[in-house]
Amino acid sequence: MDEPVLSLREVSKTFGVLKASDGVSLDLRAGEIHALIGPNGAGKSTLIAQIAGSLRPDSGTIRFAGQDVTRLGPSARARRGLGRSFQISQVIAGFTVRQNILLAVQARAGRAYAMLRRAARDNDAMQQVTEYAQRVGLAERLDVEASDIAHGERRRLEIAMALAMRPKVFVLDEPMAGMGAEGVAVMTQLLDPLRHEAPILLVEHDMQAVFALADRISVLVYGRIIASGSVAEIRNDPEVRRAYLGDEA
Amino acid sequence: MIAEKHLNWLIAALLLAVPVCAWWFGEIYTVTLATRVVVLALAGVGLNLALGAGGLVSLGHAAFFGVGGYAMGILASHGQNYDPILTEPFLIEGTKSMPVIWLVAIIAGGLSALAIGALSLRTSGVYFIMITLAFGQMFYYFAISWPAYGGEDGLSIYVRNGFPGLNTLQPIQYFALCYVLLIAVLLLCARLGASPFGLALNAVRQSAPRVETVGLSPLRLRLTAFVISGAITALAGALFADLSRFVSPTMFSWHTSGEIMIFVILGGVGRLYGPVIGACLFILLEHWLGGVSEYWQLFLGLLLLGVVLFARGGVIGVLTRKEAGHG
Numbered sequence: 001m002d003e004p005v006l007s008l009r010e011v012s013k014t015f016g017v018l019k020a021s022d023g024v025s026l027d028l029r030a031g032e033i034h035a036l037i038g039p040n041g042a043g044k045s046t047l048i049a050q051i052a053g054s055l056r057p058d059s060g061t062i063r064f065a066g067q068d069v070t071r072l073g074p075s076a077r078a079r080r081g082l083g084r085s086f087q088i089s090q091v092i093a094g095f096t097v098r099q100n101i102l103l104a105v106q107a108r109a110g111r112a113y114a115m116l117r118r119a120a121r122d123n124d125a126m127q128q129v130t131e132y133a134q135r136v137g138l139a140e141r142l143d144v145e146a147s148d149i150a151h152g153e154r155r156r157l158e159i160a161m162a163l164a165m166r167p168k169v170f171v172l173d174e175p176m177a178g179m180g181a182e183g184v185a186v187m188t189q190l191l192d193p194l195r196h197e198a199p200i201l202l203v204e205h206d207m208q209a210v211f212a213l214a215d216r217i218s219v220l221v222y223g224r225i226i227a228s229g230s231v232a233e234i235r236n237d238p239e240v241r242r243a244y245l246g247d248e249a
Numbered sequence: 250m251i252a253e254k255h256l257n258w259l260i261a262a263l264l265l266a267v268p269v270c271a272w273w274f275g276e277i278y279t280v281t282l283a284t285r286v287v288v289l290a291l292a293g294v295g296l297n298l299a300l301g302a303g304g305l306v307s308l309g310h311a312a313f314f315g316v317g318g319y320a321m322g323i324l325a326s327h328g329q330n331y332d333p334i335l336t337e338p339f340l341i342e343g344t345k346s347m348p349v350i351w352l353v354a355i356i357a358g359g360l361s362a363l364a365i366g367a368l369s370l371r372t373s374g375v376y377f378i379m380i381t382l383a384f385g386q387m388f389y390y391f392a393i394s395w396p397a398y399g400g401e402d403g404l405s406i407y408v409r410n411g412f413p414g415l416n417t418l419q420p421i422q423y424f425a426l427c428y429v430l431l432i433a434v435l436l437l438c439a440r441l442g443a444s445p446f447g448l449a450l451n452a453v454r455q456s457a458p459r460v461e462t463v464g465l466s467p468l469r470l471r472l473t474a475f476v477i478s479g480a481i482t483a484l485a486g487a488l489f490a491d492l493s494r495f496v497s498p499t500m501f502s503w504h505t506s507g508e509i510m511i512f513v514i515l516g517g518v519g520r521l522y523g524p525v526i527g528a529c530l531f532i533l534l535e536h537w538l539g540g541v542s543e544y545w546q547l548f549l550g551l552l553l554l555g556v557v558l559f560a561r562g563g564v565i566g567v568l569t570r571k572e573a574g575h576g
Binding site: 052054073074075076078079083084086090091092093094095099102103104106107108111112113114115116117118119120122161162164165 | 440441443444445446447448449451452455456458459460461462463464465466467470473
């Protein structure tokens with residue numbers, strides 16, 4: 001098999017006495033959605049922060065697109081093709097939907113330091129903005145400020161911004177958090193075909209969505225991966241049921 | 250209420266009309282006062298780029314203002330004495346030519362901002378304010394203890410520097426020169442604000458993590474803005490020094506930094522013409538109230554308090570009824 005696009009080896013991070021990541025090894029292969037699940041406080045967010053580069057692991061390595069990126073910061077990893085969304089939406093609230101996507105398009109095109117051309121007159125970029133907005137169903141909302149759009153729309157805007165980066169992987173931190181059933185369905189439909197563009201590491205609490213989307217699931221408990229396998233394997237794993245799923249599955 | 254764009258035109262027109270009329274009626278003092286407004290406004294425009302667009306509360310912009318002033322002072326003092334600045338390893342002569350002085354001021358200001366910014370932009374909030382203040386004071390004490398260029402007494406330049414085709418000693422001509430520079434820089438800043446860089450800078454002010462996620466470095470964006478900001482303020486410093494034909498360490502003092510910041514806050518942080526109207530108000534208050542009472546700054550303080558408490562968008566915010574400004 002090819003080298004995984006993203007791979008973690010024995011990644012550990014300790015805060016005081018708390019082992020937030022305890023020797024985590026994880027692979028993300030081309031074309032898959034790999035879901036990372038686990039109870040609250042299992043260390044999912046800490047792990048995501050280390051993958052995205054905002055937190056440096058105490059030990060272990062993170063390889064991405066054939067390179068060791070363990071020591072790189074978040075913007076350097078983003079430039080290498082890591083597209084992420086945040087657990088709590090991080091869009092630019094004072095910008096319109098259009099400006100938000102434009103920011104990503106222009107950054108990706110390497111034009112972020114252009115000072116004398118008008119951002120709004122960049123037709124090529126504007127066309128891309130419209131395309132990405134259409135893909136996430138925000139084409140009608142381009143001129144609305146991000147602070148005024150609905151929660152679910154803001155989540156999709158984050159996906160559009162990640163798309164605009166044309167990333168090699170998507171790292172999505174609870175993209176369905178706080179959404180109703182309908183929102184979850186829309187997001188599931190949106191994410192499903194994305195895996196063919198770039199594999200997705202999906203942290204998610206909504207089990208139905210996870211079971212519907214994931215090719216593989218890894219279960220994180222107290223900073224350790226206690227199980228990793230296909231949807232069926234995880235659903236039937238007794239340890240996982242005890243630690244996390246309960247009778248829900 | 251009035252649209253901000255129209256208000257800007259009005260301010261620009263008035264700022265030109267008043268001194269021209271004054272000159273017509275022989276009120277030379279008013280022309281000089283207006284030149285002072287224009288030059289100080291330019292310094293504020295520089296700070297506004299860092300403060301308004303970038304959200305960088307720098308209390309050390311006097312460093313750049315002073316660097317510009319001393320660039321003029323050093324070049325012109327050598328120029329007027331026909332005494333080269335450097336003979337070894339190569340010859341650098343002084344000059345009395347404004348365009349050359351401006352260029353040197355801009356480069357020196359930009360380089361100082363690069364050095365100060367590279368060290369201080371790693372901090373934020375109160376620490377950033379303190380560290381920029383500290384750098385400003387370092388420059389101040391350095392200027393005081395540099396006897397070759399006047400030390401505490403500063404440097405006098407006997408004749409205003411020259412500009413090809415103009416008689417800069419004529420107050421109205423020097424005013425025109427400064428006015429054109431101010432408008433040119435304002436146009437440049439407007440362009441910058443609407444550019445991809447302006448968009449990215451604006452985004453950094455609102456959410457640095459988001460900007461990192463699209464692959465941009467907040468530090469680099471801020472540093473770039475800080476350098477441009479410092480260069481503009483240094484240009485203003487050179488013009489200011491030429492206006493009074495005198496340079497002294499006062500230009501570097503934290504008091505100067507505070508005044509530049511007051512222009513921006515009075516007029517409206519992040520508003521293109523905020524520093525212009527802020528500098529107008531400041532100079533008018535200084536002129537009128539200064540004649541009435543020695544303690545005119547008490548009234549300035551009250552006004553500033555009012556703006557901060559009740560009109561966060563500054564004067565421009567009040568006149569256009571829009572709260573927040575974007576750079």
